[in-house]
Amino acid sequence: MVETLQNLTHGFAIALSPTVMVYAFAGCVIGTLVGMLPGVGPLAGISLLLPASYGLNATTAIVMLAGIYYGAMYGGSTTSILMRIPGEAASVMTCIDGYAMTRKGRAGPALAIAAIGSYIAGTASVVGLMLLAPPLAAFALSFGPPEYTALLLLGLMVLAYMSGGSVPKSLSMAALGLLLGMIGIDPMTGYSRFSYGVVELGDGIGIVPVAVGLFGVSEILLTAGQAEMPKVIKPKLRDLMPSRQEWNDSVWPIGRGTVLGFLIGIVPGSAHIISSFVSYAVERRLSKHPEQFGQGAVAGVAGPESANNSATSGALVPMLALGVPSGPIPAVMMAAMMVHGVSPGPMLIHQQPELFWGVIASMYVGNVVLLVLNLPLVGVFVNLLRIPYPIMYPAILVFSVVGVYAVNGSVVDVWIMAVMGALGYLLRKFDFETAPIVLGVVLAPMLEMSLRQSLALSSGSYTVFFTRPIAATMLGAGLVLLLFSLRPLLAKGADWRQRFGLQEESTLEKEEEK
Amino acid sequence: MRTRPLALLPLLALALATAVQAQDFPTRPINIVAPFPPGGQADLMARPTASAMEKILKSPVVVVNKTGAAGAVGMSFVANSKPDGYTLLMALSSISIIPEADKLFDRKPAYTMDQLIPVALVSADPTVFVVRADRPWKSVKEFVEEAKKRPEGLSYSSSGIYGTLHMAMELFVNAAGIKLKHVPYSGAGPALTAILGGHVDALASAPAVVIPHIKSGKLRPLAVWGDKRIAALPDLPTFKELGYDIEFYIWAGLFAPKGTPEPIMKKLRDTVRAALQDAEFKNAMAKLETPIAYLDAPEFQKFWDKDAKMLADAIKRVGKIEE
Numbered sequence: 001m002v003e004t005l006q007n008l009t010h011g012f013a014i015a016l017s018p019t020v021m022v023y024a025f026a027g028c029v030i031g032t033l034v035g036m037l038p039g040v041g042p043l044a045g046i047s048l049l050l051p052a053s054y055g056l057n058a059t060t061a062i063v064m065l066a067g068i069y070y071g072a073m074y075g076g077s078t079t080s081i082l083m084r085i086p087g088e089a090a091s092v093m094t095c096i097d098g099y100a101m102t103r104k105g106r107a108g109p110a111l112a113i114a115a116i117g118s119y120i121a122g123t124a125s126v127v128g129l130m131l132l133a134p135p136l137a138a139f140a141l142s143f144g145p146p147e148y149t150a151l152l153l154l155g156l157m158v159l160a161y162m163s164g165g166s167v168p169k170s171l172s173m174a175a176l177g178l179l180l181g182m183i184g185i186d187p188m189t190g191y192s193r194f195s196y197g198v199v200e201l202g203d204g205i206g207i208v209p210v211a212v213g214l215f216g217v218s219e220i221l222l223t224a225g226q227a228e229m230p231k232v233i234k235p236k237l238r239d240l241m242p243s244r245q246e247w248n249d250s251v252w253p254i255g256r257g258t259v260l261g262f263l264i265g266i267v268p269g270s271a272h273i274i275s276s277f278v279s280y281a282v283e284r285r286l287s288k289h290p291e292q293f294g295q296g297a298v299a300g301v302a303g304p305e306s307a308n309n310s311a312t313s314g315a316l317v318p319m320l321a322l323g324v325p326s327g328p329i330p331a332v333m334m335a336a337m338m339v340h341g342v343s344p345g346p347m348l349i350h351q352q353p354e355l356f357w358g359v360i361a362s363m364y365v366g367n368v369v370l371l372v373l374n375l376p377l378v379g380v381f382v383n384l385l386r387i388p389y390p391i392m393y394p395a396i397l398v399f400s401v402v403g404v405y406a407v408n409g410s411v412v413d414v415w416i417m418a419v420m421g422a423l424g425y426l427l428r429k430f431d432f433e434t435a436p437i438v439l440g441v442v443l444a445p446m447l448e449m450s451l452r453q454s455l456a457l458s459s460g461s462y463t464v465f466f467t468r469p470i471a472a473t474m475l476g477a478g479l480v481l482l483l484f485s486l487r488p489l490l491a492k493g494a495d496w497r498q499r500f501g502l503q504e505e506s507t508l509e510k511e512e513e514k
Numbered sequence: 515m516r517t518r519p520l521a522l523l524p525l526l527a528l529a530l531a532t533a534v535q536a537q538d539f540p541t542r543p544i545n546i547v548a549p550f551p552p553g554g555q556a557d558l559m560a561r562p563t564a565s566a567m568e569k570i571l572k573s574p575v576v577v578v579n580k581t582g583a584a585g586a587v588g589m590s591f592v593a594n595s596k597p598d599g600y601t602l603l604m605a606l607s608s609i610s611i612i613p614e615a616d617k618l619f620d621r622k623p624a625y626t627m628d629q630l631i632p633v634a635l636v637s638a639d640p641t642v643f644v645v646r647a648d649r650p651w652k653s654v655k656e657f658v659e660e661a662k663k664r665p666e667g668l669s670y671s672s673s674g675i676y677g678t679l680h681m682a683m684e685l686f687v688n689a690a691g692i693k694l695k696h697v698p699y700s701g702a703g704p705a706l707t708a709i710l711g712g713h714v715d716a717l718a719s720a721p722a723v724v725i726p727h728i729k730s731g732k733l734r735p736l737a738v739w740g741d742k743r744i745a746a747l748p749d750l751p752t753f754k755e756l757g758y759d760i761e762f763y764i765w766a767g768l769f770a771p772k773g774t775p776e777p778i779m780k781k782l783r784d785t786v787r788a789a790l791q792d793a794e795f796k797n798a799m800a801k802l803e804t805p806i807a808y809l810d811a812p813e814f815q816k817f818w819d820k821d822a823k824m825l826a827d828a829i830k831r832v833g834k835i836e837e
């Protein structure tokens with residue numbers, strides 16, 4: 001512990017040196033911006049700025065790139081809350097209740113809670129990263145294909161709880177998402193599937209165009225289809241900060257989101273995206289008023305926004321502790337290290353203490369910077385809502401097209417966004433939820449890969465999922481969730497969800513008393 | 515019919531114009547397309563090359579990442595570009611794999627190899643064969659014996675089906691006459707994670723990626739695919755020394771679209787030759803722990819032909835995977 005503190009002091013000495021500070025600040029600002037721009041997410045932002053970091057030293061470069069990564073998680077919530085356009089894929093869940101809050105005139109509190117939740121999660125998860133990185137990274141490695149398959153299946157089962165409407169509807173939407181996720185070159189055999197000779201579809205359908213289309217474009221289409229223009233919401237100053245009730249409703253979701261996000265972040269994959277879905281489902285499940293979800297429940301903003309921030313620190317655990325990437329973003333950051341002659345590996349913490357502790361300390365500093373940056377901006381952003389719709393919506397469409405195009409420089413992506421916009425419009429007219437589609441598209445390639453890898457390892461035997469303890473436990477939990485979500489279908493019991501929620505709450509309270 | 519001398523004028527003008535073009539070349543920025551995202555091997559090779567070329571040409575050389583479909587998007591983009599020397603390609607060994615895989619699946623090829631001509635080979639890194647350190651095999655011989663005892667009992671991870679790391683392993687598997695279980699991952703990083711987590715037994719990998727894990731005692735190297743030993747692991751035998759006639763490199767080379775005028779090609783070749791001597795370039799490559807392996811166009815063409823043939827054979831041998 002003393003050693004950790006000494007190292008941390010050393011780290012702060014690096015993080016607070018003027019050059020490192022400037023780049024940490026620059027990273028945070030750029031991150032906030034790429035987070036806000038629809039389409040351009042942290043991966044695109046980091047990739048675009050990677051060449052610019054070649055001139056810096058390794059520590060400064062990683063500090064800046066990490067700043068972009070967690071900065072994007074702050075920025076991503078802004079457009080989700082104000083305009084129902086996910087600034088990046090991890091903010092999809094924030095769209096639902098964040099935007100509903102905006103429609104009720106509570107945009108300010110939603111933005112403030114998102115920023116504060118992000119800050120708490122960001123800081124707490126850095127503590128986790130600092131104290132637990134080596135043992136947690138070793139745990140993450142024990143996740144092989146079978147464990148991963150079980151985890152993703154569990155994630156899908158969580159869907160049943162995510163939906164506000166009917167379970168069959170949301171499961172069918174998830175199935176549609178999974179099917180869309182099948183497009184592209186088969187990762188195990190190399191066959192092309194559903195790509196109809198379009199080379200760009202070989203990599204499959206990107207999450208970004210799907211999310212922006214289903215959420216943003218469909219919202220614009222729906223608004224245009226209304227007989228009466230929605231009134232421009234004029235925010236009042238006293239409505240900027242959250243009320244006492246909103247605070248109380250956010251405390252636990254932030255705490256749970258932080259822990260969940262960190263744990264999910266460690267596991268390889270697009271963790272920050274999945275963590276926000278899981279957090280939303282959990283909050284909905286634990287809420288005393290699950291019916292408020294989708295209608296502007298502050299917990300539906302606080303949880304996911306905390307989770308995606310905390311997942312970013314989690315994702316850095318395997319990278320810093322072992323030198324293995326836990327997803328595409330840490331992979332790019334590892335390339336940045338290699339350019340500077342630092343080989344990412346298990347000895348990094350010992351061989352490059354200034355890098356490890358400098359980055360850790362800069363993340364504490366960066367989160368403070370982001371909070372200071374974002375809270376006053378709440379007032380500015382909220383005033384964007386004063387812009388009349390005939391001006392704002394075309395502008396948003398332009399930004400969406402530019403942002404989606406910029407990620408891969410691909411017109412195919414823009415078309416996908418347009419098609420998804422139309423699809424989203426139709427589905428919402430028929431009262432389907434679109435979030436499960438996004439989750440399906442995120443999960444499908446990972447689920448397929450890990451399932452088939454597991455079967456390749458076991459020579460086709462499914463027992464591999466039940467003989468490994470972690471996998472079996474998670475599958476068991478998923479099965480229980482599935483049975484519970486099917487119960488109303490079988491028993492036709494009315495409002496089972498609320499009853500179950502209350503029951504859970506009372507057991508929780510009992511546990512707290514103990 | 516009498517040839518009118520004047521009729522030849524346009525031809526002469528054209529020839530002159532080309533010569534002038536070559537002399538002035540480049541008059542605008544040159545783009546080097548990296549068909550993989552920033553931070554990937556092609557990108558990491560392209561950037562130091564571009565900045566060294568820039569110094570020599572005194573004209574901007576820009577790296578453009580055109581990604582998608584395992585590099586096919588960027589490669590077909592350059593293959594179909596105007597052959598004027600302003601659009602070049604930094605490609606990896608996979609340039610020879612994609613058209614073969616397309617052939618295997620009767621797909622309309624994204625590009626064909628004869629649409630591109632080599633400028634120079636920049637780097638070639640022999641892959642290293644590693645196993646988990648907690649497994650009992652101390653040599654390739656012991657590994658092969660065990661694999662013969664249990665066909666498909668031992669497993670390896672790779673960067674993806676028909677990917678470079680898969681191909682390297684396939685060469686060994688074929689030469690040794692053994693059968694291993696192949697578990698493809700989406701990229702070299704996840705493939706490394708799989709062996710570190712103990713989910714597979716073996717891996718072929720670029721040396722720089724596995725050396726930290728060899729030093730920390732997690733992985734044990736058994737052989738290297740190069741024709742000579744590598745400096746970082748001097749005790750490690752080559753497969754050739756062990757009696758397997760196989761060689762495999764993860765290489766990176768610069769290509770131009772076919773039809774690029776000879777004078778411009780010459781200028782490009784001269785520029786790259788000088789660029790690879792640049793101190794800053796050498797320094798950048800040393801940091802990336804990637805050996806420079808310069809070959810001028812004619813020798814590179816030979817190297818490429820041999821490499822492509824070997825990969826084509828390997829792909830045919832693997833064939834379509836039926837499940």
